[in-house]
Amino acid sequence: MDVQVLTFLIVGASFLLYIGIAIWARAGSTTDFYVAGGGVPPVMNGMATAADWMSAASFISMAGLISFMGYDGAVYLLGWTGGYVLLALCLAPYLRKFGKFTVPDFIGDRYYSQTARTVAVFCAIFVCFTYVAGQMRGVGVVFSRFLEVDIVMGVVIGMAIVFFYTVLGGMKGITYTQVAQYCVLIFAYLVPAVFISMMLTGHILPQTGFGATLADGSGVYLLDKLDGLSTELGFNEYTDGSKSMIDVFCITFALMVGTAGLPHVIVRFFTVPKVADARKSAGWALLFIAILYTTAPALSAFARVNMIETINGPEMTGTAYSEAPSWIKNWEETKLIKFNDKNNDGKMFYSAGSYDDPASANEMLIDRDIMVLANPEIADLPAWVIALVAAGGVAAALSTSAGLLLVISTSVSHDLLKRTFAPNISDKGELRAARIAAGVAILIAGYFGVNPPGFVGQVVAFAFGLAASSFFPAIIMGIFSKRMNDKGAISGMVAGIAFTAAYIVYFKFISPELNTPDNWFLGISPEGIGSIGMCVNFIVAFVVFKMTKEAPKEIQDLVESIRFPKGAGEASAH
Amino acid sequence: MGFKNENDQKAYWKENLSILFKLLVVWFVVSFGAGILFVEQLNQIQFFGFKLGFWFAQQGAIYVFVALIFIYMKLMNSLDKKYGVDEE
Numbered sequence: 001m002d003v004q005v006l007t008f009l010i011v012g013a014s015f016l017l018y019i020g021i022a023i024w025a026r027a028g029s030t031t032d033f034y035v036a037g038g039g040v041p042p043v044m045n046g047m048a049t050a051a052d053w054m055s056a057a058s059f060i061s062m063a064g065l066i067s068f069m070g071y072d073g074a075v076y077l078l079g080w081t082g083g084y085v086l087l088a089l090c091l092a093p094y095l096r097k098f099g100k101f102t103v104p105d106f107i108g109d110r111y112y113s114q115t116a117r118t119v120a121v122f123c124a125i126f127v128c129f130t131y132v133a134g135q136m137r138g139v140g141v142v143f144s145r146f147l148e149v150d151i152v153m154g155v156v157i158g159m160a161i162v163f164f165y166t167v168l169g170g171m172k173g174i175t176y177t178q179v180a181q182y183c184v185l186i187f188a189y190l191v192p193a194v195f196i197s198m199m200l201t202g203h204i205l206p207q208t209g210f211g212a213t214l215a216d217g218s219g220v221y222l223l224d225k226l227d228g229l230s231t232e233l234g235f236n237e238y239t240d241g242s243k244s245m246i247d248v249f250c251i252t253f254a255l256m257v258g259t260a261g262l263p264h265v266i267v268r269f270f271t272v273p274k275v276a277d278a279r280k281s282a283g284w285a286l287l288f289i290a291i292l293y294t295t296a297p298a299l300s301a302f303a304r305v306n307m308i309e310t311i312n313g314p315e316m317t318g319t320a321y322s323e324a325p326s327w328i329k330n331w332e333e334t335k336l337i338k339f340n341d342k343n344n345d346g347k348m349f350y351s352a353g354s355y356d357d358p359a360s361a362n363e364m365l366i367d368r369d370i371m372v373l374a375n376p377e378i379a380d381l382p383a384w385v386i387a388l389v390a391a392g393g394v395a396a397a398l399s400t401s402a403g404l405l406l407v408i409s410t411s412v413s414h415d416l417l418k419r420t421f422a423p424n425i426s427d428k429g430e431l432r433a434a435r436i437a438a439g440v441a442i443l444i445a446g447y448f449g450v451n452p453p454g455f456v457g458q459v460v461a462f463a464f465g466l467a468a469s470s471f472f473p474a475i476i477m478g479i480f481s482k483r484m485n486d487k488g489a490i491s492g493m494v495a496g497i498a499f500t501a502a503y504i505v506y507f508k509f510i511s512p513e514l515n516t517p518d519n520w521f522l523g524i525s526p527e528g529i530g531s532i533g534m535c536v537n538f539i540v541a542f543v544v545f546k547m548t549k550e551a552p553k554e555i556q557d558l559v560e561s562i563r564f565p566k567g568a569g570e571a572s573a574h
Numbered sequence: 575m576g577f578k579n580e581n582d583q584k585a586y587w588k589e590n591l592s593i594l595f596k597l598l599v600v601w602f603v604v605s606f607g608a609g610i611l612f613v614e615q616l617n618q619i620q621f622f623g624f625k626l627g628f629w630f631a632q633q634g635a636i637y638v639f640v641a642l643i644f645i646y647m648k649l650m651n652s653l654d655k656k657y658g659v660d661e662e
Contacts, residue, residue: 071632
């Protein structure tokens, strides 16, 4: 059977599975819709959280990025996993005991302020839309490459599926669908990785194959070979980065703190029955995430070796274009690979240097995003593996979109309507509002998927910077400082966001030509500035707090009561 | 109120913070320490086919992270029991 038919079959079967689960797990009340009735077992919640967190970016783009960045790719690996430690140790158990549905709920109640709640709602909605646009795009790319349907058609199919199970099932439907999606995506990620590891190094585990000798009998370590190839072709050594240490430090920190502050991840810990379960579920989530995140850098290294050897040939003199493998021609059609025979020798050659510079020896332009999707083809794996990777990419994109859409709809129906504008709304009315909001959010997300704003890449830095400089400090102070007051927290959030946003907007949108290390504050790139924004938030909050009255007695008692597990009921609206 | 008296409550919170602090020190040392700040020094050491600093940055720290959360869970559950504030 050819790849396209197989892809249709495998992706189609996965869709049927998701829809079946959605029908089985319909939501009957707002508690079902927002937090799955608070009754999800920790292991399942861990899996769902992992699927929620690992987006199309983790699945499709990350290994490709690392493949081109080498050591520097550690910022993503450390940042996106290390943030879970902060989340599990400093936030999840306390927020679970607090027992409300959303992050704006916590901020609004803890700081006894509608202003704080409203600021938090808008931050949450902004962060989620930023993300969701990219996910829909990911679905579109997978569909257009593997099923050869139009990108628009791909996005519409994706929207329809997400619409169906989000609107019908709410958090309950999403959670159980995400469990299935995790299984699909991790299987799809591991199968090609194991195959390639076996072929290159003879190790079944990519994690050990990464540090093993090559299976070609030369006795050379894979990474030594890669370092050698990289320097020969004019790149930095693979195991040595090109970013400055302070920038690597700050980007990693901003991503960690940003992860811990992302509303769609935090909300997952409201869905388990007990505080002890919230602790356990964070552990499972990170374990499930780590399976993919420790495979990714191995896959990056394998892909890099394979790619260089395929294009440049075993002698490193280039392979004749007429004999190029089919994957190069396939991806050329999507314009994600380009070849320009600068020296007219009929051979392809890849090296450091700009593709657009006629004097450079580099004749290939390879988009980083294709590495994971093209990997099975590069390694010449059977067609069903390619189809499986397509299904995995779609599962990753759908699971994350659903989680984000739910936060958007909850923010609108619960935080804005119920808590701010229409406090008398009935449970049924609120549920209807939540469903309508989810529907509208999907349409908007779909629009951005079809017409992606050119700045999707840039706004991702924004989303993390924003979460790092606003939510994270406000929640941490809300738990660990009993006396922190409304004025301190609000001015901290505003100062943190304003500083971070101004820095990112300046370098990314107003003067992108100045976006070089020489002009950066302390050599910190816009991607890493959230860590400084976080410090600004803490300092401003502390100074303002010192000058104003401490939080009232009943708030201090509330903080006391979230610091130990006993008496945690199901999450409820109170 | 879940505690027998206010002293218990203070002691519980103090022990909680001390567990938190110790685990976060490990968290910092394996990621920012071994993977970033001292990566060049550690890269002088060979660990199978890896340079050690590189291994911490792309593999090792992640394994430690997972272990940290499960250790935290164990320590906190027994702390809750000790002070009688666990959930039935």
